[in-house]
């Protein structure tokens with residue numbers, strides 16, 4: 505069994521032929537600056553559901569279940585729930601907050617309104633839409649602070665709601681292909697949040713994305729807080745092995761970051777082949793593989809039917 509815990513669904517008409525422009529990770533990272541016209545169209549176009557394409561990729565590469573969240577921009581949590589509704593035996597939904605700001609060229613100077621509406625959105629997504637946790641929260645959408653204690657204070661309304669439901673929340677590490685917010689990819693601030701909410705599973709996605717500058721604070725935060733977890737998106741075999749030896753295999757989950765743009769990557773290999781190869785190259789034992797590929801996700805997200 506394989507659970508992909510990190511997928512972004514929905515696309516835009518501008519990205520339908522993105523494969524013409526994206527072959528490798530490098531192409532993807534520079535897509536916004538190489539193809540500004542196409543990128544800018546995604547800020548105004550109506551989003552389209554691409555979950556059929558996702559399911560076809562999952563089938564092709566042997567992925568049984570997927571946790572889907574909105575891609576950056578105007579895609580709503582309600583739209584993500586529609587994708588789950590269309591594929592109820594394969595997909596589970598994760599909500600996002602502030603991801604419209606992540607795609608735009610500017611974050612709000614005073615994000616108080618986003619903070620104030622967070623608790624209601626979380627309740628709606630869990631109680632009405634049946635979502636099982638929070639996807640990647642780019643915290644700049646909720647705070648303009650740079651001190652970890654002040655950041656933690658700005659996240660109180662969201663984190664109190666998360667703590668009420670005891671669902672996992674993902675925070676991204678390192679860079680993204682989107683403008684702004686890079687400062688918050690250094691996860692040292694997450695230590696403060698993790699310490700204040702010991703019962704909330706906090707997933708630092710991408711584990712520093714193969715960059716030592718980000719990987720080392722990931723490990724420090726992970727060592728200090730038992731409730732901190734990671735996914736393998738963009739990590740390399742060396743970092744995965746170090747994390748396994750330091751923290752154990754119960755703290756790491758499989759994820760691909762599949763999206764309208766990432767699904768285009770096919771050099772040196774298709775996205776899923778690339779992500780799964782990292783586990784091979786890290787010489788994971790069968791127990792480590794099982795924990796990473798599905799057991800940890802099933803336990804943390806309380807998918808009890810899958811563990812029977």
Ligand SMILES: [Zn+2]
Pocket residue numbers: 510512640761
């Ligand atoms: Zn992502």
